[in-house]
Amino acid sequence: MTSKTFIAALLLALATAISTIAGAASRPAAAADRAMPRSVVQPRPAAGQPRAHPAVPAFEYAYAPPVSPGLQEIYWRVRDADLWQQLPEVHAIDGMFALPRRLRFVTAECGEFGAFYRPGDAEVVLCYETLRTLYERGVEHQQALGLGxxxxxxxxxxxxxxxxxxxxxxxxxxxxxxxxxxxxxxAVDQLAGILMLRFAGLDETPEEVTGNLGLAANWMLSDSTGAYNLQAYADEHALAEQRFFNLQCLIYGTDPDGFAGMVAVGDLTAARAMVCPRDTRRVSRAWLRLLLPHLAPGYEAYGDEAARYLERSGREEQAAQVAG
Ligand SMILES: [Zn+2]
Incomplete structure (x- = not known):
């Protein structure tokens, strides 16, 4: 498997998804359509397998040793499991874009819960404290719901x-x-949601993909008290409940028929659900258009292909708007 194949798969998955969503507005969603994005996505190569295409500049992955004794075990675990190689979407876009400098991904001790991007160092930092808290929350979740x-x-x-x-x-x-x-x-919540919805290994079923996003939505709600002050209203982040519903809307929008149950159980209101197919389509098209001009050298052919999908889906969207 070459990384070029990955890029093709990702672009096609995005483009096919967009075309599928655009078409869904004017005709019933077909099972074949829903399966299509996944059928063009290929599994990633085994860890350690060399890339056939030189990604320039590629992402860089690191595990910074923590100082606190309490975080050593987490550090050993993520380093031994090579956590950065376990993230299929990150792996898929590694080398895809002509970045002005190398983007580094590092796990580190932060002194508090969090994850952030450091522009000065072009570094995405994932804190060991976050991994610990997520694990604890996962255990609570497991016990409360009697899960495996x-x-x-x-x-x-x-x-x-x-x-x-x-x-x-x-x-x-x-x-x-x-x-x-x-x-x-x-905007970046939307990108994360789209990438997770539209890129999955062949070993992941659509149910697993949406299940994973459901766990992310669950996490967004987990710290909410439902009572907010002015600081929360003024924050750069939307309120936890809003982030939850935005993500639910993105999922629902990919396949309103398939996810009709979300409205039935109250994971999405009927009023919001009505605009989700349109919003998901717009968000997907916007991100694709933003990223296409930045494809790394060697990926132009795939960019052309994605651009054709974009053009076609745009025409379909226009037609849907006239019809609707
Ligand atoms: Zn952020």
């Missing part, structure tokens, strides 16, 4: 995927000088 033994690790992995993609979004906005109107926090 593997749930805590699954909870950690799903949330780490979302969190790291969110920070990668901040990095891409900074390094590629991408325009963003509105809150950047919302």
């Amino acid at each position: 033994e593997d749930h805590p690790l699954r909870y950690v992995r799903a949330n780490v995927r979302f969190i790291v993609l969110h920070e990668t979004g901040h990095a891409l906005v900074h390094l590629l000088d991408l325009p963003v109107t509105g809150r950047q926090e919302d």
Whole structure:
């Protein structure tokens, strides 16, 4: 498997998804359509397998040893498991864009819970404290709901995927000088959601993909008290409940028929659900358009292909708007 194949798979997955969503407005969603994005996505190569295409500049991955004795075990675990290689979406976009400098991903002791992008060092930092808290929350979740033994690790992995993609979004906005109107926090949540929805290994079923995003949505709500002060209202992040519903809307928007149950159980209001297919389509098209001009040398052919999909889906969207 070459990384070029990855790029093709990712671009096609994004483009096909967009075309599928655009078409869904004017015709019933077909099972074949829903399966399509996944059918063009290939599994990633085994860890350690050399890349056929030189990614320039590639991402860099590191595990910084913590000072606190209490974090040593987490450090050993993530280093031995090579956590950065366990994130399929990050792996897929490694080398995809012509970045002005190398983007580094590092796990580190931060002194508090968090994950962030450091523009000065072009560095995405994932804190060991975050991994510890996520694991604890996964155990609570497992016990409260009587879930399987593997749930805590699954909870950690799903949330780490979302969190790291969110920070990668901040990095891409900074390094590629991408325009963003509105809150950047919302925009990069959307990118993380789209990448997780539209890129999955062949070993992941659609249910697992949406299940993972559901765990990320669960995490967003986990610290909410539902009572907010002025500081929360003024924050650069949307309120936890709003981030939750925004993510639910993105999921629902990819397949309103398939996810009709979300409205039935109250994970999404009927009024919001009505605009989700349109919003998901717009968000997907916007991110694709923002990123296409920055494809790394060697990926132009795939960019052309994605651009054709974009053009076609645009025409479909126009037609849907006239019809609707
Ligand atoms: Zn952020």
